[in-house]
Amino acid sequence: MTRRQRWWIQVLLLAAVLTLAGILINNLTVNLIRTGLGLSFRWLSRPAGFAISEHLLPFQPSDSMAWALLMGWLNSLRVIACSIALATVLGVVAGAASRSNNPLFSALAGLYVGLIRQIPLLLQLLFWYFVAFLGLPSEPLAPLGALIRISNQSINVMGLNLSVEFAAVLVGLSVFTGASIAEVVRGGLDAVPRGQWEAFRSLGIGEGLGLKSVVLPQALPAILPALSSQYLNLAKNSTLSIAVGYADLYAVSDTAITQTGRAIEGFLLLLLSFLLLNLLINGSMQILNHAVLNKGQRT
Amino acid sequence: MQSCFSVVLLALIAWALWSTGFWLVQRADWSVVSGNLPLFAIGSYPEASRWRPILWLGSLLLLTLFTLAQPLLLRRGIGLNSTILSWSWLLMMPLGLWLLAGGGVLDPVPSRLWGGLVLTLLLTVFSGVIALPLGVLLALGRCSELTTARQLSKIYIDGMRAVPLIAVLFFGQLLLPLFLPVQIEINRLLRAVVAFGLFAAAYVAEDVRGGLQAVPPTQSEAAAALGLGPWQIQRLVILPQALRIAVPALTNQAVGLLQNTSLMAILGLVELLGISQSLLANPAYIGRHLEVYVWLAALYWLLCTAMALMARQFERQDPSNLIATRRS
Incomplete structure (x- = not known):
């Protein structure tokens, strides 16, 4: 292509995209005028008028819509942070087990990954909520004395009270993402040359210690980038909470939109809050990545 | 220690398998599934035209079996040409749409x-x-x-x-x-x-x-x-x-x-x-x-x-x- 041709193609492309955007925005304006809605964010300061089943900060239906959305955002953040921690533990254990020289461990890990990844997450969440947690007896079970008390009303771990909805989302998301993380970890372990394993085994170092001090430090640079994309997936998937009635960001936005009819504004706010969540996860992963890579270089 | 752990794990697996099997065979009431198979397959599609989605599902299943068995069939010299197989898969899309939506000789649904x-x-x-x-x-x-x-x-x-x-x-x-x-x-x-x-x-x-x-x-x-x-x-x-x-x-x-x-x-x-x-x-x-x-x-x-x-x-x-x- 000559320079001139290239220039023309780019101009045409840009013109086409701008025209499309123009038509869409024009349609939107026409529709908004026709329905008499217009664009406005004043509804944010009006009282929410609906209750939120769980909230980290004090909230009442008479509080403002914006405050309600913040509660939803905090709920999302809470369940995402907890699930990330639990999924990582599950994934690392299962990933390490799949490369263990104990056939029982590797078979179990293979079963876990093969089963969980072929079943839709939404179905799994419904299972955890309706079958596993709502199926518990209403009288609290206390298998470890006062440490853990479980019933179909609430889960109490060491004095910390969790709702059944939160527990279902937490377990469902962690088990689902854990299977993907296991695959990531397995890939990272496979990237470490076989000789490294043989070397620490021949030195008489135990399986666990060798994994921790020889293999993992070398596998981490391959694992971390894929891990952060799994975390982002987990954050996106947490919006399925709405199916089990956990008041996350998406569920609260959905209620707010139905109450006010402000679909476009509500949607924009939802996108913005999600962007913020993504940036948070990405930022912390980058810091972690940096720390790990630097440490690896020093030793 | 590891073998001890393995034994415990094996016992756990055996227990899980046994209780799952017991539930599947004895305690589960499968009437909710067996009584509603048409609903799961085709939803509430009009009774008179039910053969249409079922025909589509059937041909998809047949084609899937053919595709999966193809290496086996080819070895015996009776397999379909893979070009024909690819085209039949492509054909399934318009066929499915036509069977479901109707049009022409079929009633629209x-x-x-x-x-x-x-x-x-x-x-x-x-x-x-x-x-x-x-x-x-x-x-x-x-x-x-x-x-x-x-x-x-x-x-x-x-x-x-x-x-x-x-x-x-x-x-x-x-x-x-x-x-x-x-x-x-x-x-x-x-x-x-x-x-x-x-x-x-x-x-x-x-x-x-x-x-x-x-x-x-x-x-x-x-x-x-x-x-x-x-x-x-x-x-x-x-x-x-x-x-x-x-x-x-x-x-x-x-x-x-x-x-x-x-x-x-x-x-x-x-x-x-x-x-x-x-x-x-x-x-x-x-x-x-x-x-x-x-x-x-x-x-x-x-x-x-x-x-x-x-x-x-x-x-x-x-x-x-x-x-x-x-x-x-």
Whole structure:
């Protein structure tokens, strides 16, 4: 292509995209005028008028819509942070087990990954909520004395009270993402040359210690980038909470939109809050990545 | 210590297997599944025309079996030519649409009556049909040397990948009509398929980009030296190789697509999961969640596994065939 041709193609492309955007925005304006809605964010300061089943900060239906959305955002953040921690533990254990020289461990890990990844997450969440947690007896079970008390009303771990909805989302998301993380970890372990394993085994170092001090430090640079994309997936998937009635960001936005009819504004706010969540996860992963890579270089 | 742990683990597994088996055979009440098989398969499709979706499901099943058994049949010299097989798969799409929607000699059936497994498959196939070409275009744009094309594709891909699918589906259901002229009304199903396809295109684009980047630059240099134009280079040299490399990733994407159609249940479509939820709301089946979920899980697992197996078979076949199927 000559320079001139290239220039023309780019101009045409840009013109086409701008025209499309123009038509869409024009349609939107026409529709908004026709329905008499217009664009406005004043509804944010009006009282929410609906209750939120769980909230980290004090909230009442008479509080403002914006405050309600913040509660939803905090709920999302809470369940995402907890699930990330639990999924990582599950994934690392299962990933390490799949490369263990104990056939029982590797078979179990293979079963876990093969089963969980072929079943839709939404179905799994419904299972955890309706079958596993709502199926518990209403009288609290206390298998470890006062440490853990479980019933179909609430889960109490060491004095910390969790709702059944939160527990279902937490377990469902962690088990689902854990299977993907296991695959990531397995890939990272496979990237470490076989000789490294043989070397620490021949030195008489135990399986666990060798994994921790020889293999993992070398596998981490391959694992971390894929891990952060799994975390982002987990954050996106947490919006399925709405199916089990956990008041996350998406569920609260959905209620707010139905109450006010402000679909476009509500949607924009939802996108913005999600962007913020993504940036948070990405930022912390980058810091972690940096720390790990630097440490690896020093030793 | 490890062997001790293994013994405990084995005992646990034995116990889990035994209690699961006991539940499956003894305690579970499968009447909720066995009594509603037509509902799971085709939803509340009109009684008189039920043979149509069932015919489609049957031919899909037959074709799947044929495809999976093909290496075996070929060895005995009775297998179908793989070109014919690819074309029959392609033919299934218009055939399914025609059988379900009607038209011509068949009575028309409105899309709100479609449901169950048929709807799940239809949603998967048609969003895939939107996502694949759009994704390839976006990937080409993303790797293009034209700055505008590259930036625009990047914005689209990164933007789509940053938002959750349910938000995109929600946009399709509630907001898309606002962006269209007043006269145009598209039905709920089509809106869902479009939103889903646009979403999946961004993920397909990233997989295809991976393939494009894996093709060595010497390939395009060689093609240019032979005097091929830029479009010819992409179409004849680069894309065939890139797509072949991207097939495993695209298979994962297709399996994900099938699983994600379950999200439409939240938006009120009665695909496989949606129809089950409405079934469970029926007082006659109160407390039968576990039976229905186990059945659904088995069904989804089977579908996903069949898809993955077939894709692996296409991978093994000769390249020219593969591209013929992929490009469509």
